Amino acid sequence: MSLTNETEIAIIDAARKVFNSKGYSGTTMEEIASLAKVNKASLHYYYRSKEKLFEIVLTEACGIIKEKLFSIIKLEDNLEVIIKELIDEYVETLINYPYLPNLIINEISSNPEKVLKILLQDNPSNITVLRRIVIIRNKLLEGNKEVINPFDFILTVVSINVFPFLIRPLITNYFRMGDEQFNTYMKKRKSDLSSFILKALKP
Amino acid sequence: MSLTNETEIAIIDAARKVFNSKGYSGTTMEEIASLAKVNKASLHYYYRSKEKLFEIVLTEACGIIKEKLFSIIKLEDNLEVIIKELIDEYVETLINYPYLPNLIINEISSNPEKVLKILLQDNPSNITVLRRIVIIRNKLLEGNKEVINPFDFILTVVSINVFPFLIRPLITNYFRMGDEQFNTYMKKRKSDLSSFILKALKP
DNA sequence: GTCTATAGCGGGATAGAC
DNA sequence: GTCTATCCCGCTATAGAC
Numbered sequence: 001m002s003l004t005n006e007t008e009i010a011i012i013d014a015a016r017k018v019f020n021s022k023g024y025s026g027t028t029m030e031e032i033a034s035l036a037k038v039n040k041a042s043l044h045y046y047y048r049s050k051e052k053l054f055e056i057v058l059t060e061a062c063g064i065i066k067e068k069l070f071s072i073i074k075l076e077d078n079l080e081v082i083i084k085e086l087i088d089e090y091v092e093t094l095i096n097y098p099y100l101p102n103l104i105i106n107e108i109s110s111n112p113e114k115v116l117k118i119l120l121q122d123n124p125s126n127i128t129v130l131r132r133i134v135i136i137r138n139k140l141l142e143g144n145k146e147v148i149n150p151f152d153f154i155l156t157v158v159s160i161n162v163f164p165f166l167i168r169p170l171i172t173n174y175f176r177m178g179d180e181q182f183n184t185y186m187k188k189r190k191s192d193l194s195s196f197i198l199k200a201l202k203p
Numbered sequence: 204m205s206l207t208n209e210t211e212i213a214i215i216d217a218a219r220k221v222f223n224s225k226g227y228s229g230t231t232m233e234e235i236a237s238l239a240k241v242n243k244a245s246l247h248y249y250y251r252s253k254e255k256l257f258e259i260v261l262t263e264a265c266g267i268i269k270e271k272l273f274s275i276i277k278l279e280d281n282l283e284v285i286i287k288e289l290i291d292e293y294v295e296t297l298i299n300y301p302y303l304p305n306l307i308i309n310e311i312s313s314n315p316e317k318v319l320k321i322l323l324q325d326n327p328s329n330i331t332v333l334r335r336i337v338i339i340r341n342k343l344l345e346g347n348k349e350v351i352n353p354f355d356f357i358l359t360v361v362s363i364n365v366f367p368f369l370i371r372p373l374i375t376n377y378f379r380m381g382d383e384q385f386n387t388y389m390k391k392r393k394s395d396l397s398s399f400i401l402k403a404l405k406p
Numbered sequence: 407g408t409c410t411a412t413a414g415c416g417g418g419a420t421a422g423a424c
Numbered sequence: 425g426t427c428t429a430t431c432c433c434g435c436t437a438t439a440g441a442c
Binding site: 028029030040041043044048049050 | 417420
């Protein structure tokens with residue numbers, strides 16, 4: 001699965017897009033093939049089945065989440081830096097990989113155990129997320145800021161960052177904006193959010 | 204479509220559940236029928252087609268959103284009361300109608316215009332949401348609290364409340380909790396959230 | 407109004423030519 | 425490695441008995 005071949009890449013690229021907007025059962029191999037500009041049979045030649053193709057897209061998505069969004073925060077940073085980096089990390093990742101949220105949320109509602117398994121594999125103790133929580137807890141305690149528990153805090157930050165991307169089509173449609181405008185808005189929102197959150201944590 | 208009939212209700216109840224967890228194309232009429240304990244042909248007898256059945260479930264869901272989540276805030280309340288009520292409204296509604304978030308999010312990614320249309324119909328100027336934004340803006344200004352623009356503010360509050368319900372299966376699986384425990388957690392979180400947000404708004 | 411049987415088709419998958 | 429043709433299952437939908 002080295003993806004050196006042009007056709008292979010074209011298929012995966014197309015698969016991501018279609019799976020993202022239509023979900024697993026909503027997409028047809030036909031549609032992926034036509035978007036990738038290859039023959040339907042080629043999909044099976046390269047990836048055996050629809051299931052396997054989806055598996056690859058899903059695993060890849062979880063990989064990005066693990067790599068980009070579960071990454072450990074540096075211990076030496078202060079809370080302000082940590083929050084800014086956390087928000088930055090999320091917004092930039094979701095702008096670069098816009099198909100991530102829908103893909104994962106869809107799979108969570110039909111196969112939560114599967115998503116959990118992929119997210120935790122090679123990492124059975126889920127060390128990075130737990131460490132992140134612990135580090136944040138310590139930072140909160142340092143400043144006597146423990147009005148909120150660290151899991152709640154992470155959940156809140158993730159919610160604020162991910163949810164707007166989930167309802168992006170609604171927002172862009174309502175305000176008649178394009179994707180670039182939406183991205184600009186989300187980027188601008190980063191600094192507003194971090195000052196909002198920091199203020200909430202002040203003792 | 205008066206839903207006086209037991210069978211009719213059983214079908215709709217089943218349809219909501221299946222459409223929620225599997226999405227439109229992931230659900231089969233067969234599955235709805237067996238969950239409702241009626242014959243497959245009865246679904247067509249009562250609702251003509253899968254499409255029409257889904258339409259009803261979707262419209263009903265949007266109706267709940269309009270009625271419960273777009274409702275106008277009382278002008279005379281202060282910001283603290285408004286925020287508490289907003290959060291309360293969301294959490295209680297999502298606990299009572301757990302299928303709402305997935306259903307809508309799914310449809311947003313495939314048919315954003317359709318969702319917008321249903322949400323705005325009988326309400327073309329989208330007056331309640333706009334009024335809510337305006338009221339909150341005024342309340343923010345009263346207290347000199349305008350660090351955040353009111354649309355951002357609404358988006359943040361909605362994100363914080365809705366997102367956890369979207370990843371509920373992940374949370375309940377990871378922490379090995381049941382739905383009741385999850386609901387208790389979300390209820391407890393209400394007061395934490397409102398003090399968190401209020402703090403963030405302090406000048 | 408509820409059942410069984412079946413029509414009809416869309417879509418995943420494969421065979422086999424090139 | 426890429427194409428066309430085709431198989432075949434599963435699903436929506438309907439006909440028709442009861």
